[in-house]
Amino acid sequence: xxxxxxxxxxxxxxxxPAGMLAAVASAGAQARAAFALAQQAxxxxxIPDTVVVAGMGGSGVAGDVLAALAFAESTAPVVAVKGDRxxxxxxxxxxxxxxxxxxxxxETLSAVEQGLKAGARLIAVASGGRLAELAQDRNAALVLVxxxxxxxxxxxxxxVPVLLAAEACGVLRPLGSQVTAAADALDAGAxxxxxxxxxxxxxxxxxxxxxxxxxxxxxGTGQLGAVAATRFRTQCNENAKVSVVSAxxxxxxxxxxxxxxxxxGPDRELVLLRDLAGEHQRDGLRVAVxxxxxxxxxxxxxxxxxxxxxxxxxxVAFADFTSTYLGITRGVDPSSIATLDRVKAALATRxxxxxxxxxxxPGPxxxxxxxxPGAGQEASW
Numbered sequence: 001x002x003x004x005x006x007x008x009x010x011x012x013x014x015x016x017p018a019g020m021l022a023a024v025a026s027a028g029a030q031a032r033a034a035f036a037l038a039q040q041a042x043x044x045x046x047i048p049d050t051v052v053v054a055g056m057g058g059s060g061v062a063g064d065v066l067a068a069l070a071f072a073e074s075t076a077p078v079v080a081v082k083g084d085r086x087x088x089x090x091x092x093x094x095x096x097x098x099x100x101x102x103x104x105x106x107e108t109l110s111a112v113e114q115g116l117k118a119g120a121r122l123i124a125v126a127s128g129g130r131l132a133e134l135a136q137d138r139n140a141a142l143v144l145v146x147x148x149x150x151x152x153x154x155x156x157x158x159x160v161p162v163l164l165a166a167e168a169c170g171v172l173r174p175l176g177s178q179v180t181a182a183a184d185a186l187d188a189g190a191x192x193x194x195x196x197x198x199x200x201x202x203x204x205x206x207x208x209x210x211x212x213x214x215x216x217x218x219x220g221t222g223q224l225g226a227v228a229a230t231r232f233r234t235q236c237n238e239n240a241k242v243s244v245v246s247a248x249x250x251x252x253x254x255x256x257x258x259x260x261x262x263x264x265g266p267d268r269e270l271v272l273l274r275d276l277a278g279e280h281q282r283d284g285l286r287v288a289v290x291x292x293x294x295x296x297x298x299x300x301x302x303x304x305x306x307x308x309x310x311x312x313x314x315x316v317a318f319a320d321f322t323s324t325y326l327g328i329t330r331g332v333d334p335s336s337i338a339t340l341d342r343v344k345a346a347l348a349t350r351x352x353x354x355x356x357x358x359x360x361x362p363g364p365x366x367x368x369x370x371x372x373p374g375a376g377q378e379a380s381w
Contacts, residue, residue, distance in 0.1 A: 002209060002212065002329045003205075006202075006205045006209075006325060006329070007198050007199055009195065009196070012195050015331075015333075016324070016328060016333070016335070017335075018336075019335070020239060020324050020327075020334040020335045021194070021321075021324055021334075023149060023153040024190070024320040024321055024324060025190040025194050025195075027156055027189075027316075027317065028185075028186035028187035029183075030157055031156040031160055031179060031186060032179075032183045034145060034158075034159075035176075035179045035183075037144065037145060037146070037161065038160055038164040038165070041142065041143040043141045043164070043168040043169070044168050044169075045121065045141070045168060046170070047076060047169060048094060048095035048121065049094065050076055050077050050079070050090070050094045050095070051077070051078040051095045052079050052080075052086060052090060052096050052115070053066055053067070053078070053079070053081065053097045053098075053162060054081045054082075054086065054099065054107075054108050054115070055098065055099035055105070056082055056083075056100070056105050056107050056108060057151055057234070058101065058150065058153075058234075058238075059101050059105065059108070059151045059158055060099065061159070061227070061230070061231060061234070062097075062099045062125070062159045062162040063079075063080030063081070063082075063162070064227045064230060065159050065162070065163065066080070066162055066163060066166055066171075067079070067223075068226070068227045068308075068312075069224075069309070070171060070172060071223045073172065073173060074166075074171045074172065078166075078171070081111060082107075083107055083111070084106075084107045084111060085111065085114065086111050086114050086120075090114070090115055090118045090120050091120065092118075094115070094119075095120070095121050095123065095166075095169055096111075096116075096122050097123045097125065097162055098111065098115075098123070098124050098125065098131055099125045099158055099162060100125075100129065101126065101145070101147070101149070101150075102126070102127065102128075103128045103129020104131070106347065106348070109134070112124075116138065121140075122135060122138065122141070123135075123141040123142075123143070123165045124140060124141070124142045124143070125143045125145060125158060125161045125165070126143075127144065127148075128144070141165070143161040145158060145161060152234070152235065152239075153335075156182075156183075163175055163309075164179075175309065177307070178308065179309065181306055181313075182307075182312070183313075185306065185311075185314050185317070186317055188314075189313065190317065193205075193318065193322075194321070203301070203318070204318055204321035204322040204325055205325050207299045207301075207318075207325075208326040208328075209329065211236075211269050211271070211322070211326055212329045212330065214267055214268055214269045215242075215243065215244070215268045215269070216233075216236060216245070216268075217245045217256075217264070217268055217269065217270050217271065218233055218245065218246040218270075218271040218272075219246070219247050219248065219249050219270070219271070219273070220232075220246070220273040220275070220315075221249045221272070221273070221275055221279045221283045221287065222276075222277075222278025222280075223278055224278050224303070224308060224311055224312045224315065225274055225279075225303075225315065226248035226249075228273040228316055228318075228319055229246040229247065229248065229271075229273050230246055231316055231320075232271065232273060232319035232323065233245070235319050235323035235324075236322075236323045236326060238323075238340070239320075239326070239327045239334040239335075240323050240324075240326035240327035240334070241327065241330065241332050242326070242330070245259075249287060250282075250283065250286050252290075253290055257294070263295050263296075264294060264295075269298075269299065270291075270298035271298060271300075271301075272287060272300045272301070273301050273315050273318070273319070274300065274302045275303045276303055276304075276305070277303065277305050277311060278308070301314075301318045303315055
């Protein structure tokens, strides 16, 4: 019955009322539009000493992508920060890229306030909101992105401008051809994995059926495979409303594998997202030995030998489609995030208790930094 659901266009449409599948299938067009918008922003700047990308949830993943791409070519360390506070090293030599699809993410705004006080150079990526206003007030670089989507459905709207901002500041080499290749890879992914392709020929639908009723254990190889594994986890969290375990190879071989000792059993399923071109030469052996030890026949998705961003696009498309189909097989609306909305609303209306007040921290020059305002308190920019 579930397989029939995935292969029935009318039933699929009814199970996905807000059109998450359509959003995933349009990722290639989204990447191209983001490229055009980012070029209009004309961001320029000198090479920073350090780069910090501040963002949460579906916006924050842009920092993971930049860190993965910068790993092999940037002399400036890149750190993704997902929270209210920035590292102590942030200062005048830091490029702070703040990403918030809505422009109103409390944690990101708090981090930006701290970064500006420390003298960091700001580039803001948002569809509007308080972050855009702040960037304009401070004459900071602002890249406006398309709104109207949930952040996780705006992956490429957010990732592309962050990467191009890093390119403009000398952190990454020119990316124009990579963005084009990634958009083409996303189109190819939609043609292979989209709702019109029957389960018998659709790896994402097949994977969703294997994962239904089980705990997915997702491992990624290489820097980009690790990002894709995290993306798979968070997409399953939001689209399918299930818990997922994710890790990177080879670190997973030193700890996570012990949680599977004795085999996966009937309640878990191993998923491998392999960036073959980005793997260490021993990673293939590592994966083979672990699968043999566990008696595992995992769900496997492999990238090709294209440019890095195109390889990531292929893995992310698989994660996005699979997680959406998994939600549909479970009978949940892939777009609904009722609990998350409830948490955000509560935090936006409740001031912190006296015992939760943030302590001042010493700044880079040894001076005390003022405690930042919490939710419900007015911030002075």
